[in-house]
Every structure is written in structure tokens, then in C-alpha cells.
Amino acid sequence: MGLTEKQAGSAKIGGIRGYGRAFVDDFCADLPAGPARCRTVGRSRPARVVERLHEPCRPASRGRAEIRRRPRAAGVGGGATPARLVGLWALQLRRIAPFWPAHLEALPYDYAFLSSPVVDPAFVTEVMPAFLAEVASSKLPGIISLGQFDTDCPSHGPMIAALAVHGQRPVILEASERPVVTRAFGVKKSGSTRKKLRQDWNRLSATGSVEVVNDRTAGQVREAFESFLALEAAGWKGARGTAVLSNLDHAAFVRRLIGTLADQQNASVALLRVDGRVIAAQVLLYCGTTADTWKIAYDPAFARYSPGALLVDKATEGLFAVPGIESINSCSDGSGFMAQFWAGRRSMADLLINVTPRNSLAFALETARRRAYYRLRALRNQLRSRKWLSRPNSKPGSGMPPASNE
Structure with a gap:
């Protein structure tokens, strides 16, 4: 049976999915050791790291980080077991004004196009709750902005489930579809x-x-x-x-x-x-x-x-x-x-989440601000579209715009 457009766009590529391999290699080269499941690594390095048991990452040849993991059978005790890095999430600390509540931004830099964390699919059901619990228990803001989050990625479902445990659910600010193509379809x-x-x-x-x-x-x-x-x-x-x-x-x-x-x-x-x-x-x-x-x-x-x-x-x-x-x-x-x-598509969304068990005034204020921003942006886009359509010789579908993607 052939792939549908949705299935083709959502085809999962195995392994850890991410775009900052250079950062990950550099980061892992001096990852601290110690027994922990989830660890926040200083604000100078905006990352949340999930570790299986413990082991520092060791530099390998050609400047790459080598992360090792040895499975341990259930019920077998005694001694520490080497492990590998299975998740990383780079977050920015943002505050739009001195008087406004701070929040975390999951688009790690200005030209990023994906806020989904880098997670090994084999451990995604453990990693996502650990990420959210770590932020909630830290001194960081409990509000996370997830712009351009891939809702077809494996981490979306476990994130929603982890939020639901505390009675929380994401605020969907905007939903969209991103064009993709595969060798077989699109x-x-x-x-x-x-x-x-x-x-x-x-x-x-x-x-x-x-x-x-x-x-x-x-x-x-x-x-x-x-x-x-x-x-x-x-x-x-x-x-x-x-x-x-x-x-x-x-x-x-x-x-x-x-x-x-x-x-x-x-x-x-x-x-x-x-x-x-x-x-x-x-x-x-x-x-x-x-x-x-x-x-x-x-x-x-x-x-x-x-x-x-x-x-x-x-x-x-x-x-x-x-x-x-x-x-x-x-x-x-x-x-x-x-x-x-x-023809292929992936489902995307701009989300706002509260990782703490209680709703807060800060979250309500940030939600209201962002909803107002998205409404004003939609109005601006409508006005721009009408202006373009009113130009002579401009007809919908008459030609492909030469403009670049942002």
C-alpha cells in the first residue's frame, strides 16, 4: 500500500534527531559525571541533559564525543553502569521587559526552525517527563515557549502525557503544516x-x-x-x-x-x-x-x-x-x-506550556500577550495579501513568487 501525503511527511528517521551536532559534541566533551537521571547544566550552556545512570562523555578521535552505554539486566545490582546521552534540549532564558515574567524559549537561536528536543526515540517516554520535571523543580521559569514544534515527532505524545499528569495541557497558539518531500513521495x-x-x-x-x-x-x-x-x-x-x-x-x-x-x-x-x-x-x-x-x-x-x-x-x-x-x-x-x-507535509504548532502543577498569573499574562500577538500578525498578513492581490497583473496562482523563505 502506498504512502499517503501525511504518512510520507511523517516518516520517522531513526536515531537522535537534531541539528546542533557540533554543539552536542563540544558540550559532551566536558559533561560532568555523577549519578543523576536528569541534570541542568549551567545557564552559560542552555541545555537540559538526560543521562542513563552516569558516565562522563569522553572525547573520541577527530574531536567527536564518544558516549557509551552498556545495558543492565533488571534486578542485577552492584556498581555503576556506563551510560549514554539520550536527550538534550537547548533553551533560552527570555524576558521581554524588566517588569514582565520571564520564560524559556525552545528555539535555541534566532535562526532556528525547530524547537523539538533532541531525543533518542528508544527512551522518549522517559526523557520527556524528566525534562519537564527538571525545569519544574529548578529555579528556572516554568513557562516554555515551543515555537515551530514538530507535533509528528516522537517526543510530542510523551510531553502531552507528562503535562496531563499535573492537569496541564499546552496552549496551541498556531497550527500549520510544513512542506516536506521524501525519495519515495512528494x-x-x-x-x-x-x-x-x-x-x-x-x-x-x-x-x-x-x-x-x-x-x-x-x-x-x-x-x-x-x-x-x-x-x-x-x-x-x-x-x-x-x-x-x-x-x-x-x-x-x-x-x-x-x-x-x-x-x-x-x-x-x-x-x-x-x-x-x-x-x-x-x-x-x-x-x-x-x-x-x-x-x-x-x-x-x-x-x-x-x-x-x-x-x-x-x-x-x-x-x-x-x-x-x-x-x-x-x-x-x-x-x-x-x-x-x-506534496508531503509535517504537522507543526506554536505552543506555550506550563510545567508546574499550578496555573500562575505569569502563565496567564504570557498566554494573553502571545494570543494578541498572533491575532495582530494574522491581521497584518491579511492586509498584505489584499494589497498584493490589488496590484495589476497579480492573480492567485498566476505564477510562483520568487521570494525566499524566511
Whole structure:
């Protein structure tokens, strides 16, 4: 029986799912030892760590952390048993104003696209209650904001169950679906979208020699990433001050992130070039058999050819042409252009949870503030949509927007 759209989008990739392998390796290199099931590790390193029994992580060859676990039969006692790291959750401590209650933010940095914790699926029913109990028993705020939480991931159900034990349930601020595609399902091979992609490619090819390059060697990734940064800064994000290069601290952080991941073959930048000139750049992150289309930028001078859409389409084709990648996550919502040529979906939600047994005034205030924010944002988007539709020659479905995903 074939996969449905929902099943294809929800196909589970085995192993620990996460995007901060460089951080995890560095973090595990000096993880403290000691008997504990769940441990909060200082605010300077915003992580919640679940350990099976105890054992410090030991540096392995090539700078990687080696985490070992030896099973212990039930009823067998005596001595400590080595264990492995089975869960990690990076959280930010946030306060919007001096007088406003603080909360924890599960999107660990400004350009993150997933707030779900990194958990070994084999231990998810133990890890999630331990995470929430640790936060509740600590001096940290009991309010956690879960923006872009993957509700199809294995940790969602155990989290809901752990909250229910104390009579709590998440506040759903917004639900959405994220476009995804797998090797077996999801690439739309016919229809008006596919026809327009072919037309745009042919028109672009008429302007010069067109090529798509996705070199995963570390040096080439760093060089290609600089091309991405320059393109983004030269476009509308640069004009609005939201490009990465608009903030020097952000730029330094992201350069280090991509460089470290590139050293581990976990990042690349696909480039669309015309006569050697880069006109679009797609940053890709890799985790196991999944690729994530993290950020994209294009040259406004070529906007009429939809270069972002062309690049993503050709990059998808290239990733699936060789063994290794089984699925691609768009990192964007269903309103983005990727939804037009990827049929798979994953269920996402922006949630707010209270991990303490009692409802608090702080949680009520933060809930009211966020609901007001989401309503105002929805109104803004409606007004923007009406303004776009009122422009001459702008018809719904008339063409693929060349804009990039945020």
C-alpha cells in the first residue's frame, strides 16, 4: 500500500534527531559525571541533559564525543553502569521587559526552525517527563515557549502525557503544516507549477550558461556561504535590516555554525550560476538521512525567472539522485513556494506550556500577550495579501513568487 501525503511527511528517521551536532559534541566533551537521571547544566550552556545512570562523555578521535552505554539486566545490582546521552534540549532564558515574567524559549537561536528536543526515540517516554520535571523543580521559569514544534515527532505524545499528569495541557497558539518531500513521495511531476518551472529554466538558460553546484567539501562550503550572505544582504532583507550581515554578532555566530557543520559534512550551500555569476544560494543542513533547506537568497535582478524556486527544484533532484538522503524538510510553512511543488507535509504548532502543577498569573499574562500577538500578525498578513492581490497583473496562482523563505 502506498504512502499517503501525511504518512510520507511523517516518516520517522531513526536515531537522535537534531541539528546542533557540533554543539552536542563540544558540550559532551566536558559533561560532568555523577549519578543523576536528569541534570541542568549551567545557564552559560542552555541545555537540559538526560543521562542513563552516569558516565562522563569522553572525547573520541577527530574531536567527536564518544558516549557509551552498556545495558543492565533488571534486578542485577552492584556498581555503576556506563551510560549514554539520550536527550538534550537547548533553551533560552527570555524576558521581554524588566517588569514582565520571564520564560524559556525552545528555539535555541534566532535562526532556528525547530524547537523539538533532541531525543533518542528508544527512551522518549522517559526523557520527556524528566525534562519537564527538571525545569519544574529548578529555579528556572516554568513557562516554555515551543515555537515551530514538530507535533509528528516522537517526543510530542510523551510531553502531552507528562503535562496531563499535573492537569496541564499546552496552549496551541498556531497550527500549520510544513512542506516536506521524501525519495519515495512528494515531488510533484506534473501540473501548472511544474510547467512554469520548465518555462523559467528554459528562459534563464537562454541568457547564458546555467549550472547548479552543491559542493560539500568544507572549503567550498565556506566560500559558497559567503556568496549566500552577500546575496541576502543585497536583497530585500538587507534593505529591511533583517539579513544575517545586518547584525555582526549574528554573522559571526552563523559563520561559525556553518563552518563547523561543514567540517563534519553536515552543511552545504547549493548555488545557481549563470555564466559563473551566482544568482541564488540555498543553505542546506544535514542530519542522518534528512536534508533541511535552511535559508535561501537570490539576486533581485533575476527575480523574473524565480531563481529560488528553480534552485530548490534542481537541488532536490540532485540530492535524491545519489544514495544517502531520503527526505528533505523545507523549514518553512505551507504558504511558501515549496508547498507548490512538494506534496508531503509535517504537522507543526506554536505552543506555550506550563510545567508546574499550578496555573500562575505569569502563565496567564504570557498566554494573553502571545494570543494578541498572533491575532495582530494574522491581521497584518491579511492586509498584505489584499494589497498584493490589488496590484495589476497579480492573480492567485498566476505564477510562483520568487521570494525566499524566511
